[in-house]
Amino acid sequence: MNEAHIERMKDLPSTHLLGAGTALCAGCGGLEMLKEAYDILGENTIFVNAAGCMTLMSIYPFTPFRGSWLYTSIASAPAGAQGVRDALDVLKQSGRMSEEEDLQVVVLTGDGAASGIGLSSTSGAIDRDLDFIYLCYDNEGYGNTGQQTSPETPHGARTATDAVAAGFPGSKKDLFAVWAANRPAYVATVIGSEALDLARKIEKAKELEGPRMIISLAPCPTGWGYDPKETVEIGRLAVKTGIWPLKEYVDGKIRHTINPGSRRPVEDYLSRQRRYAHLFEPERNEKVLAEIQQGVDDYWAAVDAEES
Amino acid sequence: MPRKLLTGNGAAAWGARLAEADYVPAFPITPQTEIIETLAKWIGKKEMAARMVNMDSEHSMITAAGSAAATGVRVFTATSSQGLLYGLEMLYTVAGWRAPFVLVNVSRGLAAPITMEPDHNDILAARDCGFLQIHCATCQEVVDSVLMAYRMAEHTDVRLPVIVNLDGFYLSFTREPVDLPDADKVREFLPAFDPHETKFRAGEPVSQAVAVLGGGPYSYFRYETHLAALKSLDVYKEVEDDFADLFGRRHGVLESYRAEDAEIVFVMMGSFATKAKEAVDRLRDSGEAIGLVRPRLLRPFPAEDLRQILCGKKGVAVIDQNLSVGMGGILYSEISAALYGRKDAPPIITSFIGGLGGRDIKPEEFYEMITTTKLAIFNKMTPPPRLLYTAQELREIRKLQGIAHVEKEDKANVKAEETKP
Numbered sequence: 001m002n003e004a005h006i007e008r009m010k011d012l013p014s015t016h017l018l019g020a021g022t023a024l025c026a027g028c029g030g031l032e033m034l035k036e037a038y039d040i041l042g043e044n045t046i047f048v049n050a051a052g053c054m055t056l057m058s059i060y061p062f063t064p065f066r067g068s069w070l071y072t073s074i075a076s077a078p079a080g081a082q083g084v085r086d087a088l089d090v091l092k093q094s095g096r097m098s099e100e101e102d103l104q105v106v107v108l109t110g111d112g113a114a115s116g117i118g119l120s121s122t123s124g125a126i127d128r129d130l131d132f133i134y135l136c137y138d139n140e141g142y143g144n145t146g147q148q149t150s151p152e153t154p155h156g157a158r159t160a161t162d163a164v165a166a167g168f169p170g171s172k173k174d175l176f177a178v179w180a181a182n183r184p185a186y187v188a189t190v191i192g193s194e195a196l197d198l199a200r201k202i203e204k205a206k207e208l209e210g211p212r213m214i215i216s217l218a219p220c221p222t223g224w225g226y227d228p229k230e231t232v233e234i235g236r237l238a239v240k241t242g243i244w245p246l247k248e249y250v251d252g253k254i255r256h257t258i259n260p261g262s263r264r265p266v267e268d269y270l271s272r273q274r275r276y277a278h279l280f281e282p283e284r285n286e287k288v289l290a291e292i293q294q295g296v297d298d299y300w301a302a303v304d305a306e307e308s
Numbered sequence: 309m310p311r312k313l314l315t316g317n318g319a320a321a322w323g324a325r326l327a328e329a330d331y332v333p334a335f336p337i338t339p340q341t342e343i344i345e346t347l348a349k350w351i352g353k354k355e356m357a358a359r360m361v362n363m364d365s366e367h368s369m370i371t372a373a374g375s376a377a378a379t380g381v382r383v384f385t386a387t388s389s390q391g392l393l394y395g396l397e398m399l400y401t402v403a404g405w406r407a408p409f410v411l412v413n414v415s416r417g418l419a420a421p422i423t424m425e426p427d428h429n430d431i432l433a434a435r436d437c438g439f440l441q442i443h444c445a446t447c448q449e450v451v452d453s454v455l456m457a458y459r460m461a462e463h464t465d466v467r468l469p470v471i472v473n474l475d476g477f478y479l480s481f482t483r484e485p486v487d488l489p490d491a492d493k494v495r496e497f498l499p500a501f502d503p504h505e506t507k508f509r510a511g512e513p514v515s516q517a518v519a520v521l522g523g524g525p526y527s528y529f530r531y532e533t534h535l536a537a538l539k540s541l542d543v544y545k546e547v548e549d550d551f552a553d554l555f556g557r558r559h560g561v562l563e564s565y566r567a568e569d570a571e572i573v574f575v576m577m578g579s580f581a582t583k584a585k586e587a588v589d590r591l592r593d594s595g596e597a598i599g600l601v602r603p604r605l606l607r608p609f610p611a612e613d614l615r616q617i618l619c620g621k622k623g624v625a626v627i628d629q630n631l632s633v634g635m636g637g638i639l640y641s642e643i644s645a646a647l648y649g650r651k652d653a654p655p656i657i658t659s660f661i662g663g664l665g666g667r668d669i670k671p672e673e674f675y676e677m678i679t680t681t682k683l684a685i686f687n688k689m690t691p692p693p694r695l696l697y698t699a700q701e702l703r704e705i706r707k708l709q710g711i712a713h714v715e716k717e718d719k720a721n722v723k724a725e726e727t728k729p
Contacts, residue, residue, distance in 0.1 A: 043513070044511070058515050058519065060519065060520045066513060067510075070508070070515075071519065072401070072517070073397055073398060075367060075397075076367055076398065078368075079367070079375075082361060082363070082372045082375070083371065083375030083383075084508060086331055086333075087381040087508075088508070090330045091379075091381060100510060101512075103509070120365055121368045124365075124368055
């Protein structure tokens, strides 16, 4: 990547840092995001990982990363980042390490770690104004163990542990709002299928200091039930239906970076995934479908009122 | 430096200060809190150059301690009891990283019922995690052991974290005169931490703590950690000699008190062993050949050193300040395993549980333990583990239960009154 800011698709890096041949599933939306993000983050990055799908990126003695890696535990990756960041700062301040040897500390976890079991250590890192980037691949469930319900599982989706007729009765936790409420340096939502928007947000995050969160919806062929070749299409539909708003929080303000305008009905997104099949067959569950559409409509009505 | 009156907690803080720890991730818990408060005060007054960070839990605290050590700085941290157990997952994890740092645990009984005073179930829950363990009985030992622990942890043949343990209240809040090691001599004894190639720097990519597939690689790394822990026993002896040369005090892998010519030997850990020493003296006064052995190292386990002292004795009385529910004393199992089948192994090893939640062990109880052990030797029959409790204590708990029951009955009566038509 050169010094110029990313404006157009042709500004995106044409060579890639992340190696191929990892143990991740074909069509992984999280891997799509990571591949794009890593090109912008660069090799002077240390990934501090929590237990999840991405833990299988580095299996002894192989790694697809050009930079460093530390696996911690499912609940404490941000605390691991704290120790690394503080140690690097101590070394720099005491003259035991040069500025050139410094690293960008990046936490890499799934949504279960980010919104559930690891929320305490995340919250602590925000309180302490830790200088780090958090990359969350949100596949809306505990994907690595077979898609059980997580705090990010959306309303009506069936999971391995919400196999009931109407799917998960609760609703997806608003991790963006949890972060933004605590006034960190940066929060953004991204998706691999919107590569330019993603690259610009990673670039912006990289230029800031303090706690920075990038939440990526990570379409998951195995967990959501669709053909791996459809990952990009499912991602685009998540944006076009308005289900996955692309936005950023910076300087106390939330801004939507892509407004889908005339939104496609949520059914166009839902009907492509087996986790929602029970809403269409053997008969349509009009109640739940209407609840999901209403949730999206209400969200965007509030956005339009706010931003107009 | 002159002798100072210090609490066990103060001595632990001085250990971190003299070791010139770079980084202190912290989380409060009684009875450890005084350690981190003391360090915070020194750091605030710039008497100590470390960076301290208030973490959100002990789980996070131990993660940050491990990751900072893995990045290449000298780390100190402290906790107690529930905190140690809350972070237990990370104790195993950071030991597996081979991240060398020192954690002081101030022992306190575990919930439930929740209590403040000490026993060793907390520290023994961490027995198998890969941290080495040094158990202290005096405030002097605390400061010295912290310094020795860094030498051991950072040794290239070891690279394992170390827990220095002291008993809550009995040692943490007890003031004793402590000979503070001279700072320049400490620098000579303990040079700055050199992480060698195991660190994170731009341009030198390293993957630490990666996954393995299958039992082969997993077993390899686990065995390697175990062998390093065993090796640390030799390293300890080197460190012990260096420490004795520089500071004139020797802290061995175990403390042997009047045990050489003893026929029966008490074995126990921690500050309560000072009570046993007193009992040994009284028993010696009355002509009984009794001694005491107090292991200071629990991991690595100094089995050979213990055998050298205990083999040839008529009996050993192991006092466990812990309770493995459904089994008995943890130290008893370890001592028995070290002695069984060895030449001249004592024919009788008796087991006593005492000092739970800070419960005192009275001189009479030590005498009774010797009587029980002598009887067992005479009968050639090992008695079941004995739970120390006096008739007086039983009367007191019955009184408390009486009050609890009266309350319950009163409430039931009131309710019965209210629901009458």
